[in-house]
Amino acid sequence: MVSSMHNSNQSNDETSNMKNKDSSSITNFWTPLFRKIQHWSGIAFSVFTSMHVATTVSAALSPQTYDQVLESTRAWYRPSKTVEGLVVMSPLIVHLLANSYFFYLNYFPPKSLMKNVETQELEKRNIQRNSNMETLVVKKPSISIWKRLHQYSGYILSVLIPGHIYGVRFANSYQQEFAALRHFLEKGVGHFIGMSYFGILMTTGVYHMLFGLNTALGYKVKRPFLLGGIVAMLAAAYFGLLGIGGYLYPVDAMREKFHKFD
Incomplete structure (x- = not known):
């Protein structure tokens, strides 16, 4: 039963990810063209x-x-x-x-685009150490x-x-x-x-x-x-x-x- 629920959730996540990728691909196609x-x-x-x-x-x-x-x-x-x-x-x-x-x-902005932006920002994060504690600073494009x-x-x-x-x-x-x-x-x-x-x-x-x-x-x-x-x-x-x-x-x-x- 637990395994079935886990597989169902995994399937939903994969479907959601596929939709986000499709939406992101459409945005990536149209944005340069409209520019x-x-x-x-x-x-x-x-x-x-x-x-x-x-x-x-x-x-x-x-x-x-x-x-x-x-x-x-x-x-x-x-x-x-x-x-x-x-x-x-x-x-x-x-x-x-x-x-x-x-x-x-x-x-x-579409949700898929927001997620992509958040992911890119996290990948570019600048980690500062202060008092032996790690502080996450996300630099947004100015x-x-x-x-x-x-x-x-x-x-x-x-x-x-x-x-x-x-x-x-x-x-x-x-x-x-x-x-x-x-x-x-x-x-x-x-x-x-x-x-x-x-x-x-x-x-x-x-x-x-x-x-x-x-x-x-x-x-x-x-x-x-x-x-x-x-x-x-x-x-x-x-x-x-x-x-x-x-x-x-x-x-x-x-x-x-x-x-x-x-």
């Missing part, structure tokens, strides 16, 4: 993002310059709805799906603050970007010229809320784009130079936002075009 998808879709979408940032920077010069740069860049990513869908929407959707996969693994900022900026953008696209392409399908931005600030959400929104969108977008590009390309740029590039690009973008906000030159003439957006 590549995440990297390449991010690289593709960064082409559009860089054009958007360049357009914002041009607003530091004049409304006319902004409209000219906007029209020039649109010739590349919006000659038609089909092209816009391929070069803008497709990489974005694929990138969001890949990010959702890793978000799920980070916050809702994530740098810069990588966490990249992760959290991605979470913010996953909310802001779909909302931004809905606002400029569906809710208000007019041409997003400089006057439309002024209308948004003065007649829409208000100057403070609008400028705060632009600032958050630009900050998270530039940081996530440049840090993500460096990661996808295998950390080709050393961190001090990378952070310096991020600061420089943000400084230029903020200067452009000052132009949009009306702090660099008069923008009252833009009100004559507000009737197009009412």
Whole structure:
């Protein structure tokens, strides 16, 4: 009887181990694939993002310059709805799906994956001796603050970007010229809320784009130079936002075009 129960328990353990191995194998297969998808879709979408940032920077010069740069860049990513869908929407959707996969693994990991992580941590344990007693210290892998900022900026953008696209392409399908931005600030959400929104969108977008590009390309740029590039690009973008906000030159003439957006 005891032997029978022992065999039954052993059989259950073996079945459980087989399920965990199968689940772990599936995770091990999909994770590298989704990582590549995440990297390449991010690289593709960064082409559009860089054009958007360049357009914002041009607003530091004049409304006319902004409209000219906007029209020039649109010739590349919006000659038609089909092209816009391929070069803008497709990489974005694929990138969001890949990010959702890793978000799920980070916050809702499968039991088999948790067991594998625990086993690996125990194998890498550091045993310290103190007062002839053995203390087990498990060193967990640490994530740098810069990588966490990249992760959290991605979470913010996953909310802001779909909302931004809905606002400029569906809710208000007019041409997003400089006057439309002024209308948004003065007649829409208000100057403070609008400028705060632009600032958050630009900050998270530039940081996530440049840090993500460096990661996808295998950390080709050393961190001090990378952070310096991020600061420089943000400084230029903020200067452009000052132009949009009306702090660099008069923008009252833009009100004559507000009737197009009412």
